[in-house]
Every structure is written in structure tokens, then in C-alpha cells.
Amino acid sequence: MVTGFSQNLRFSESFKAFSQMRIAGESPTQFAFASVIRACVVLGSVEIGRQLHSLALKLGLACELFVGSNLADMYSKCGFMVEACKFFEEMPSKDAVSWTSMIDGYAKSGDFEAALLSYQRMINDGIGVDKYVVSSALSACSALKACQFGKCVHSTVVKLGLEVEVAVGNALVDMYSKSGDMESALNVFHVHPECRNIVSYSSLINGYVEMDEIEKAFSVFVDLQRGGGVEPNQFTFSSLVKACANQAALEQGIQLHAQVIKFNFDRDNFVSSVLVDMYGKCGLLDHSIQVFDEIANPTEVAWNSLPSVFAVNGLGNDALKTFSRMVRAGVKPNAITFIILLTGCSHSGSVEEGLTYFYFMEKTYGMVPRAGHYSCVIDLLGRAGRLEEAEEFINSMPMQPNAFGWCFFLGACTIRGDKEGQTGSRKWEDFRGVRKIMRDGSMKKLPGYSWVDIGNKTHTFGAKDWSHPQKKKIYEKLDSLLDQIKKAGYVPNTDLVLHDMDDNSKVELLHHHSERIAIAFALVSMPGKPIIVKKNIRVCLDCHSAIKYISLVVGRKIIVRDNTRFHHFADGLCSCGDY
DNA sequence: GTAGGGTTAG
Numbered sequence: 035m036v037t038g039f040s041q042n043l044r045f046s047e048s049f050k051a052f053s054q055m056r057i058a059g060e061s062p063t064q065f066a067f068a069s070v071i072r073a074c075v076v077l078g079s080v081e082i083g084r085q086l087h088s089l090a091l092k093l094g095l096a097c098e099l100f101v102g103s104n105l106a107d108m109y110s111k112c113g114f115m116v117e118a119c120k121f122f123e124e125m126p127s128k129d130a131v132s133w134t135s136m137i138d139g140y141a142k143s144g145d146f147e148a149a150l151l152s153y154q155r156m157i158n159d160g161i162g163v164d165k166y167v168v169s170s171a172l173s174a175c176s177a178l179k180a181c182q183f184g185k186c187v188h189s190t191v192v193k194l195g196l197e198v199e200v201a202v203g204n205a206l207v208d209m210y211s212k213s214g215d216m217e218s219a220l221n222v223f224h225v226h227p228e229c230r231n232i233v234s235y236s237s238l239i240n241g242y243v244e245m246d247e248i249e250k251a252f253s254v255f256v257d258l259q260r261g262g263g264v265e266p267n268q269f270t271f272s273s274l275v276k277a278c279a280n281q282a283a284l285e286q287g288i289q290l291h292a293q294v295i296k297f298n299f300d301r302d303n304f305v306s307s308v309l310v311d312m313y314g315k316c317g318l319l320d321h322s323i324q325v326f327d328e329i330a331n332p333t334e335v336a337w338n339s340l341p342s343v344f345a346v347n348g349l350g351n352d353a354l355k356t357f358s359r360m361v362r363a364g365v366k367p368n369a370i371t372f373i374i375l376l377t378g379c380s381h382s383g384s385v386e387e388g389l390t391y392f393y394f395m396e397k398t399y400g401m402v403p404r405a406g407h408y409s410c411v412i413d414l415l416g417r418a419g420r421l422e423e424a425e426e427f428i429n430s431m432p433m434q435p436n437a438f439g440w441c442f443f444l445g446a447c448t449i450r451g452d453k454e455g456q457t458g459s460r461k462w463e464d465f466r467g468v469r470k471i472m473r474d475g476s477m478k479k480l481p482g483y484s485w486v487d488i489g490n491k492t493h494t495f496g497a498k499d500w501s502h503p504q505k506k507k508i509y510e511k512l513d514s515l516l517d518q519i520k521k522a523g524y525v526p527n528t529d530l531v532l533h534d535m536d537d538n539s540k541v542e543l544l545h546h547h548s549e550r551i552a553i554a555f556a557l558v559s560m561p562g563k564p565i566i567v568k569k570n571i572r573v574c575l576d577c578h579s580a581i582k583y584i585s586l587v588v589g590r591k592i593i594v595r596d597n598t599r600f601h602h603f604a605d606g607l608c609s610c611g612d613y
Numbered sequence: 614g615t616a617g618g619g620t621t622a623g
Binding site for chain 2: 065068069071072099100101103104107129130131132133134135137138164165166167168169170172173176199200201202203204205206207208211229231232233234235236237239240267268269270271272273275276302303304305306307308310311333334335336337338339340341342345368369370371372373374376377380406407409410413436437438439441442598
């Protein structure tokens with residue numbers, strides 16, 4: 035805050051000095067020009083920048099290297115890439131600094147391919163790279179997870195001996211972490227101790243969090259404080275709290291929250307947003323609301339985190355109310371806001387309301403719905419059993435549904451017993467595209483597993499490979515539960531098992547889904563208390579039905595948090611209303 | 614004059 039203010043003051047002074055220079059009739063040097071142009075970037079004023087540009091043209095200084103580079107940088111940093119590019123192309127001589135401005139400008143505007151193309155062009159033009167250029171290029175590689183390109187940049191870095199530069203080392207660690215190549219990330223980290231600082235530590239942590247390697251993320255955190263003697267910062271905490279949100283690891287989440295307060299990062303919007311998310315995903319809505327209410331000026335992301343936890347907990351109405359609050363607060367919703375609202379409506383079965391929001395986003399906010407929004411509408415109609423309308427909707431779409439859209443539609447068809455014949459062969463033709471998208475990695479296909487916390491220990495159960503000291507007892511419990519729920523009216527639904535096998539084996543496989551194993555374990559080891567089971571993928575329809583019966587026959591409250599939402603089972607019913 | 618890490622979604 036103070037730095038920002040004094041910086042602004044400094045730049046106001048530089049404007050003043052520049053005007054006095056003009057009034058006195060002295061002609062400014064290209065360096066004086068460069069410094070006032072930089073002031074425009076800090077003050078975010080492209081208007082003054084444009085005036086300086088025309089003045090520079092008048093004085094014949096616009097072609098000077100320093101003035102030119104700074105003008106290109108000014109346009110790109112203010113987000114005017116078209117003008118930056120036009121000006122840059124006309125510059126008679128370009129150096130590493132002016133190229134860096136362009137590479138960085140493209141990266142900041144989200145066009146990472148253009149950033150890397152610029153880097154390539156620069157090399158082809160024979161301009162020597164420096165630490166600034168490679169850092170910018172590596173950061174574009176990170177965003178694209180372009181590990182191959184990143185490795186080429188890495189070899190250039192090694193050739194020029196730039197790895198000892200802290201920012202370059204950090205950029206390398208981050209590039210490998212984001213590409214999921216943790217081995218290479220660790221390698222850079224270990225080979226260059228001079229690059230071990232809070233930035234590279236945070237990149238490593240974040241890499242592990244993205245790979246769902248939570249324990250490794252936490253061990254880096256411990257190492258950072260103990261061995262590294264480095265203080266964690268807001269970046270470190272936002273990654274770690276996110277890990278807790280992903281895993282619904284409440285105990286660790288609470289401990290991190292305490293440290294966030296201790297280190298004074300509780301005013302950071304990033305950290306607060308993810309704390310709201312973490313508490314919501316652990317089922318503690320009151321805590322989410324409390325953390326949110328303490329945020330002084332919530333950004334649109336912070337605003338989004340609240341309705342999203344309402345939505346996953348099946349409170350679609352509260353999500354919509356929060357949206358109204360957001361609008362009243364004068365915060366402009368973004369594309370994700372509408373995904374959240376549509377999801378909330380879809381999970382609570384509010385079809386008409388959802389459709390209203392879908393049309394409202396374009397009419398009122400001029401936001402053109404993307405494939406993701408269309409997918410939500412497919413889900414909205416599909417879950418409500420309005421399959422024909424869903425199909426009409428798909429046919430009326432200006433683009434092909436994405437993988438989510440197809441999965442929602444096919445899921446709804448399966449649940450409603452609408453099989454291939456009725457769905458139409460054309461659709462199944464298109465469905466092949468889904469597999470392709472899944473192979474591309476834009477959708478994760480994970481092996482399913484469940485986990486349950488008993489005391490301070492987390493017990494994990496996979497569908498096939500798992501071992502547990504109390505395995506025998508758990509299987510006995512599972513068998514007796516199956517008998518009990520069958521007597522209560524449960525009928526196994528084997529339609530959902532895609533594997534080609536006989537029906538008995540299918541029942542067996544369903545019966546041993548990880549969430550049921552986890553519930554059986556919780557029942558034998560934790561009498562009396564409500565059971566909270568967490569699962570990394572969606573609960574299947576058969577398990578959903580089985581758990582309803584289990585809650586009935588054992589008379590216990592069972593909460594299952596899957597990857598999309600919470601299911602509160604009690605007395606043979608679920609809070610999701612089977613949506 | 615130019616450079617490095619984090620948040621919300623299906």
C-alpha cells in the first residue's frame with residue numbers, strides 16, 4: 035500500500051519534471067521520455083501514453099530504442115496488444131528488451147502461443163536472449179504445460195549459463211511442476227540451491243497439489259520451514275488450502291487457517307477465496323460464510339466461491355441469493371459465476387430458473403454462453419428427465435457439446451433407462467469424440483477411491499487394490515449389510531457396470547465399490563457418530579441406492595462427499611432428492 | 614527500460 039503510494043508519487047513527480055522541462059523549452063532526451071512512458075504503465079493510463087507517443091513522433095524520438103521499447107511495453111501492459119504489435123512491427127531496431135515486452139504482453143493477455151511464437155521469431159532474427167526473455171518464455175510454457183518447448187528453452191538456459199539466475203531457476207521449477215514433470219522440477223531445485231526460495235518452494239507445492247499428491251505437498255511445506263528456513267507466504271498457503279479443499283481434509287485445513295492468521299495472510303483475496311471453498315467442501319457452511327463476511331473487498335472469484343459451496347451442498351436457492359448480493363455490491367459476474375448458478379439450479383431441480391439465468395447472462399451482461407454453459411443446461415434438463423428437450427437443445431447448439439455435455443446427456447439417458455436405440459446412432463458416433471477428449475487429458479479419468487477419517491487417521495479404500503488390517507471384519511460387515519438391505523427392498527442395478535462379465539460378478543463388483551467398503555469400515559470402528567465418507571469420483575447410482583437402504587437399516591446418518599457434491603443420507607432418503 | 618509462484622466450475 036505504502037510502496038504503491040510512494041511509487042505513484044514518484045511517477046507524478048516525473049510527470050511534473052517532464053512538463054517543466056517542456057515549458058522551459060528544453061527538448062527531452064529519449065531517457066526522459068522512457069521514464070514518463072513507464073509512469074503511464076504504473077498509473078494505468080494509456081491515454082497519456084498515447085499523447086506521449088504522438089509527441090515522440092513529433093520530436094522524432096519514437097524510433098529511438100529506449101522510447102520504442104517502452105511504448106511497446108506501455109501498450110502491451112495496458113492490455114492493448116493490437117496497438118503494441120502494430121507499433122512493435124514498425125520499430126526499425128528491436129532488442130531483447132522490446133521483444134520481452136511483447137512476449138510478456140501476449141502472455142499477460144492469455145495468448146501464450148503468440149508469446150512462444152514471438153520468442154521463436156526473436157531467436158530466428160538472431161537476437162541474443164537474456165534472463166528476462168527466457169523467464170517470460172518459460173512462464174508461457176508453464177501456462178501451456180508445454181514441457182517439450184520448455185525443455186528447448188532449458189537447454190538454451192544451460193548453454194548460456196543462465197540457470198544461476200534466481201528468476202530463471204524459479205521459472206524452470208514452475209514450468210516442470212505445471213507440466214506434471216515433478217522429477218525434473220525437483221532436479222532443478224536440488225542442483226541449484228541458490229534458486230531455493232519461497233517462489234520455487236511454492237511452485238513445487240503447487241505442482242504436487244495439482245497432481246493430487248497431497249502428502250508430498252505437505253512434506254515440501256515442512257521442509258521449507260524446517261530445513262529451508264524460509265517463511266511461507268500467501269502463495270504457499272493458497273496452494274495448501276486448496277489441497278485440503280480437494281481432499282476435504284478438515285483437520286489440516288483448520289490448522290492451516292490458524293497459520294494463515296498468524297502470518298497475517300487472512301486479508302489476501304486468494305487465500306480467503308480458497309478458505310471459503312475449503313470449509314464448504316468439508317461441509318462446514320457456517321465457517322465458509324464467516325470467512326467470506328470477513329473479506330473487505332471480495333473480488334469476483336471470492337464472490338464465486340460462496341455460491342459454489344452452496345451449490346455443492348444442494349442449497350441452490352442460497353447460491354442464487356448470493357448472486358443477487360454480488361450484483362448489488364456492484365461486482366461483475368464472470369463466466370464461472372454462471373456455471374456455478376446453472377449447476378446449483380441443476381442440482382436442486384430448478385429447471386425453469388436455470389434456463390432463465392442461461393438466457394439472462396447474454397441479455398443482461400452481454401456474455402456469450404460457452405460450451406461449458408450449454409453443458410450445464412444439458413445437465414439441467416437431463417437430471418429432470420426432460421431428455422427430449424435436452425436432445426433438442428443439443429441440436430440447436432451453435433457448437434458441439436464438450437465432453438461434459440455428452441457425459442451429462444449420456445448419464446441422464448442411462449439413469450432414465452434410455453438406451454442406445456432410443457438415443458440415436460448419430461449421437462453415439464459423436465460420443466467417440468468424448469473418448470478422444472478424455473485421452474487428451476482435458477478430462478481426468480481417475481481410479482475411484484474413498485476415504486474416511488477415524489480419529490486423526492485417514493483410511494483409504496480403493497475398488498480393487500487395498501489392504502487393511504481389519505479386512506476380514508469389513509467384508510463380514512459388507513455381507514451382512516447386503517443381506518439386510520436386500521430384505522429392506524434393495525435391488526442391485528447391474529446396468530451401470532460396463533465390464534463384460536456375468537451378473538453375479540457384476541453384483542460382486544458393485545458390492546465392493548470403495549464407498550461401501552469405507553462405510554462398512556466406519557460402521558465397525560466408529561459406533562454412534564455420523565459417518566462422513568469422501569470419494570474422488572461420483573457415487574454410482576447403485577451405491578447411491580444401496581447407501582439409502584444402509585442408512586435405513588442401521589439407523590445412522592451417513593454423509594458422502596463425492597467430487598461434485600454432498601449427499602446427506604438418513605432414514606432411507608438422500609438430501610440430493612436423487613438429483 | 615524488460616523477468617519468476619497462488620483463488621472460483623462442469
